Amino acid sequence: MSVLDSRNVLRPAPKGLKGFLQRMVFGAMPYAFAFFRRWKPVVKMKGMVLTSRYDDVREVFASDHDFGVVYEPKLDVIMGGQPFFLGMGDTQQYRDDTAAMRKVVRREDLPLLAQQVEMMAEDIVRAAPNRIDVVDTLVRRVTFSVLGDYFGVPEPSNGDLRVWGTRLFEFQFADQGNDPALLAEVEEIAPALRAHIQGQIDKRRTAPGKDDILSRCLAEQKAGTSGFSDDQIRTALMGFIVGGPPQPPMVVPQAMEQLLRRPDALLGAQTAARAGDDALLAAHVLEAMRFDPLAPGLPRVALTDAVIARGTDHEAKISKGDTVLAAFASAMMDPRRVTNPRRFDPTRPASDYLHFGYGLHQCFGIHINQATLHLMLKPLLQRPNLRRAPGKAGRLTKNGPFAESLTVEWG
Numbered sequence: 001m002s003v004l005d006s007r008n009v010l011r012p013a014p015k016g017l018k019g020f021l022q023r024m025v026f027g028a029m030p031y032a033f034a035f036f037r038r039w040k041p042v043v044k045m046k047g048m049v050l051t052s053r054y055d056d057v058r059e060v061f062a063s064d065h066d067f068g069v070v071y072e073p074k075l076d077v078i079m080g081g082q083p084f085f086l087g088m089g090d091t092q093q094y095r096d097d098t099a100a101m102r103k104v105v106r107r108e109d110l111p112l113l114a115q116q117v118e119m120m121a122e123d124i125v126r127a128a129p130n131r132i133d134v135v136d137t138l139v140r141r142v143t144f145s146v147l148g149d150y151f152g153v154p155e156p157s158n159g160d161l162r163v164w165g166t167r168l169f170e171f172q173f174a175d176q177g178n179d180p181a182l183l184a185e186v187e188e189i190a191p192a193l194r195a196h197i198q199g200q201i202d203k204r205r206t207a208p209g210k211d212d213i214l215s216r217c218l219a220e221q222k223a224g225t226s227g228f229s230d231d232q233i234r235t236a237l238m239g240f241i242v243g244g245p246p247q248p249p250m251v252v253p254q255a256m257e258q259l260l261r262r263p264d265a266l267l268g269a270q271t272a273a274r275a276g277d278d279a280l281l282a283a284h285v286l287e288a289m290r291f292d293p294l295a296p297g298l299p300r301v302a303l304t305d306a307v308i309a310r311g312t313d314h315e316a317k318i319s320k321g322d323t324v325l326a327a328f329a330s331a332m333m334d335p336r337r338v339t340n341p342r343r344f345d346p347t348r349p350a351s352d353y354l355h356f357g358y359g360l361h362q363c364f365g366i367h368i369n370q371a372t373l374h375l376m377l378k379p380l381l382q383r384p385n386l387r388r389a390p391g392k393a394g395r396l397t398k399n400g401p402f403a404e405s406l407t408v409e410w411g
Contacts, residue, residue: 003185004159004192009140009166011182013399022400029296033330042308042316049308049322050297052330054337054354056309060300060326061358064090067300067324069361074172077183078190078242082235086243089303090360098364100227101236104216105364109150110371114278116146117372122379130411131389132380134256135403139376140249146372147245151237152204152214156196161241164189166402169246173295174401193241197234213237244365247294251355252376253403255288257396260388260408265344266381273381278374281381283346285374286353290332291344293355295401297327328354383410 014022036043036052043050051057060067072087085101088094120142125132132138144162148154155161171186200214208215214237221228259266265284272280302322309315318324331354333341338352356363363369380386388394389407396406 003163003167003188006163007160009136009160009162010399010402010404011167011170013404023398026398026401029329030333033296033327033333037330037334041314044316044318044322047319047322049302049316049318049324050327051308051324052327052334053309053314054331054334057297057326057328057331057354058358059308060324061298061354061361063306064360066303066306066318067326068303070299070301070323071172074175075239077186078168078172079235079238080191080194082231084235084239086239086361086364094360096227097232097236100220100225100232101364103220103225104213105368107367110367113146113150113368114371114375116149117142118375118378120146121376125379125383130383131407131409134253134377134380134406134408135249136405138380139252140245142376143245143248147368148241150212151240151244152200152212153197153237153241154200156192158196159189159192162245164193165241166246166249168193168242170402172242193238194234197237198230201230201233213240240365243363244368248369248373248376250401250403251289251292251294252285252373253396253406254292255285255373256377256380256408257406258288258291259284262344265346266386268346269377270381270386273378278378280346281378282370282374283348285377286355286370287344287346287348289355289373290353293329293332296329297325298357300324300326328357380408380410386410 013019033052036050041051041053041056043052051060068089069087072083075084075087083093083097085094085097088097121138124138124141128137140162144165148161153161156164167182167185167189171182175182201218204214205218208218214233217228217233217236221230221233259269265288269281269284269288272278272284300323302318302320302324304320306318306320307315308318308324332338332352335341338348339345356366356369387409389409393405393407394409397404
């Protein structure tokens with residue numbers, strides 16, 4: 001069966017020793033980061049550099065001329081060679097392309113998006129028999145449905161957008177071993193998704209339809225605005241599908257797991273949800289995400305010989321071409337900048353959080369995430385006697401970096 005026909009969002013998890021070692025590595029990371037923060041804040045080995053303290057991680061993210069993004073080669077595969085701003089440095093094209101997309105992805109859209117997310121989540125929870133899988137049945141359905149509709153990218157007739165987006169996300173951001181089997185799938189999925197989006201562009205050019213990102217792009221194209229050729233529109237929508245909807249099914253169930261581990265935090269989130277205090281609920285979910293964020297860190301490549309932590313006792317020289325992992329998961333647990341980091345505290349200042357990166361390549365969809373992630377859980381948190389399902393189903397399981405399942409019950 002072609003991967004285009006697959007309905008399995010995640011590829012099979014590694015079995016046996018490989019699977020065991022993968023789980024061990026992910027489980028050991030917090031302890032390793034704590035050790036490195038204390039004794040070896042910048043670790044160098046064979047062209048790889050790990051930086052684990054808050055100040056150093058922010059420095060790497062903020063020093064765009066020294067540390068560039070590494071995404072371009074795989075983006076070229078996904079985008080068919082068309083440039084996308086995620087893979088660019090601080091160039092005029094980067095500034096032009098991001099400015100063009102900010103014309104059509106607007107802050108004033110956030111209240112309606114938030115309302116749509118909450119309403120769909122409520123419908124799903126209400127229809128569930130007092131038991132639900134948070135990952136796939138709730139968060140993934142809400143995310144791909146609402147964001148796909150907002151972007152103007154409906155379900156393809158020859159596949160599943162959830163599968164396509166997640167596999168391309170895995171290839172772009174999580175495929176550290178350059179798995180040839182995954183590449184073979186991407187070489188089917190990427191052209192199919194490009195063709196699907198181009199088909200929508202062609203269709204909507206003659207029949208504009210409702211207000212969404214695609215219709216706004218086509219209106220700008222018709223007006224002669226720079227930055228809205230078919231290639232640019234298609235590539236931007238591809239980038240939004242690959243970089244956007246696959247993330248909430250990872251981080252939101254992980255936040256739910258962290259709340260379930262902490263009865264007081266869970267009660268605080270439930271109280272906020274039942275009171276309709278969305279700001280307080282968002283603070284609880286954001287804080288829960290700090291204990292298990294999207295990834296351990298983000299990679300950068302040294303564009304020139306550089307220095308990290310200059311003038312400190314752990315100053316380190318970095319050679320051009322080195323890959324630097326800015327471990328933001330570690331940074332958010334650094335007691336030098338984050339007060340009592342092991343304590344669950346939803347009143348923390350925004351500066352304590354690096355969930356969405358920092359600097360030039362901070363997540364383009366940060367405002368959408370901040371407006372919607374907590375609302376995917378709000379209807380669930382309003383239910384009485386919310387608890388884990390019995391047995392293994394009630395514990396978060398992961399497939400590599402992806403949340404795989406977490407079942408809860410209520411009533």
